Amino acid sequence: MQRAAEQGFGWVSIARIGLVQACLGAQVMLITTVLNRLMVVEFALAAAIPAGLVTWHYAVQLSRPLFGHGSDKGGNRTAWMIGGIVLLAGAGLLATQATLMLSTDFTLGMILAVIAYTLIGAGVGACGTSALALLASSVAPHRRAAAAATTWIMMIAGIVISAITVGELIKPFSPERLTMVTIGLAVTCIAVTIAATYRLETGHHVFEETAKSGEAPDFKEAIREIMTDPTARRFTIFIFVAMLAYNMQDLILEPFAGLVFGMEPGDSTKLGGMLNAGSLLGMIVAGIGGSAFQSRLPSDLRIWIVGGCMGSGVSLAGLAAAALAGSGWPLTANVMLLGFCNGVFAVAAIGSMMGLAGAGEKTREGVRMGVWGAAQAIGFGLGGLMGAVGVDMARTAYGSDGYAFQMVFAVEGALFVVAAGLAMQATRKTPAQYRKAVEA
Known part of the structure; x- marks a missing residue:
């Protein structure tokens, strides 16, 4: 049993998945705080509009079992994690542009916002589900509580750090500055995720309660x-x-x-x-x-x-x-x-x-x-x-x-x-x- 534990993910590998979770949190922060405030304060929209969009992105995550099944069948969870972050980052850019458009063309802005938040939900589902599945299969049982704590804390740290950084970088506020900061956040999250997951699945032990074949x-x-x-x-x-x-x-x-x-x-x-x-x-x-x-x-x-x-x-x-x-x-x-x-x-x-x-x-x-x-x-x-x-x-x-x-x-x-x-x-x-x- 000790030898199997040594073959599973160590703390460095767990921290690497935590970095992916941090990028996930950083991207979600953008839509739940920055864009939410813009809609309600700067554009004087009803608070129900951003609340409804955020709720919709949660509803889209009913698709999580499909993403999880896809990573099971493909046997390459890293690809799903990277793909999810890329989709999430691109959707964050679209959501930003849709929000800025609400003040000039509300109807078109809302259509684009619904599309963006749909893709945001899909990106979170694809990346988050695959990351947790990889942890579940690759972390020794006695380490799982600490692994969960580590990755969750890193996700919250990603939210906090990105919120402070983005908040400072968009001062003084302008649509152009927000767009540039959003692009920078997207590129950073994609790059960190690719680096964190490089060869992550190579040669690790799989821990399962039940032996499976086929x-x-x-x-x-x-x-x-x-x-x-x-x-x-x-x-x-x-x-x-x-x-x-x-x-x-x-x-x-x-x-x-x-x-x-x-x-x-x-x-x-x-x-x-x-x-x-x-x-x-x-x-x-x-x-x-x-x-x-x-x-x-x-x-x-x-x-x-x-x-x-x-x-x-x-x-x-x-x-x-x-x-x-x-x-x-x-x-x-x-x-x-x-x-x-x-x-x-x-x-x-x-x-x-x-x-x-x-x-x-x-x-x-x-x-x-x-x-x-x-x-x-x-x-x-x-x-x-x-x-x-x-x-x-x-x-x-x-x-x-x-x-x-x-x-x-x-x-x-x-x-x-x-x-x-x-x-x-x-x-x-x-x-x-x-x-x-x-x-x-």
Whole structure:
């Protein structure tokens, strides 16, 4: 077993995939922050327009299983990763031009924007699914939690670094300057991805829970196997519910801080930063703890998933109480605790996902990661939309900001508790896994 682990991806190879994830995050940052602001502030469009486009790019990611299956059949995940980044970078350029066009020709600009965001969703699906599938098949089981933490942290670092850099380079703002910066970002991400993936798949060991022979099954057969596998089906439901809960506060946390606590825009932005800081800390703790104190089975990360989900539920109960308590509540500490628990659960869930990805009798890692990636994307998109719409509806119904936010945070916390129960079922050890653990 030790010899097999040495043949798998080491930390340098894991970091190289992390660089790909960082490029992915940098490109997505462009559409979720820079272009979103331009549409709402500079061009005075309804906020629903960029929100709808971002939600659409999540919906397109229902195609993730197809991309994963393609990388399974082709046996060259690197090509799918590079192709996905190239498509994403090109779509980012198109989305930028479409956004700039909205002020002069709204109809044509919107048509191009829909096309661009469709391609963005496809690029994210092709690259992200293949990267995670390669991690799942090439990282020794006892390293998976730390590998998930490393690549996720690097993705967030890519978002942060690119946001700061792009923000500085587009000053003073002009359409021409934005176009040049977008081109530079695209070229940089493509070049880094090509360099990071060069000969990455050469001579590595493949770790799978189940021995497979022959070619990967066709797409329909692969999906049928996943949907009839109780563990895979339960894990799919868990991922959807957990991501639904994970993102419900994303669009309402800063409005909550402003409306209920009277925070200025700068202070509420710092509060969002504390949420991300807590998430990074949680990811580091789960990454180190999940690798150092657990063994080799996906179910060994159960305590970290359940603990993260339950902790998130408790933190959201605190925010629900804060909605009525007001300024006396330790809001910053509460939000940082929520971020910490979110980070713990997210890394442990991805680590378990990588372990379960190789457990199919015939299916390969790509299509399984694609199914779970699709569930994640839809849960993520719907979660943000539900949180925002829920607050609007509750404010209208109750006539009170505090009660409205309390209701949404309470629902989100309850979803995390449900997710914890689903995780208990989805990550149970099978008799075969128990025998394997004893033999090891």
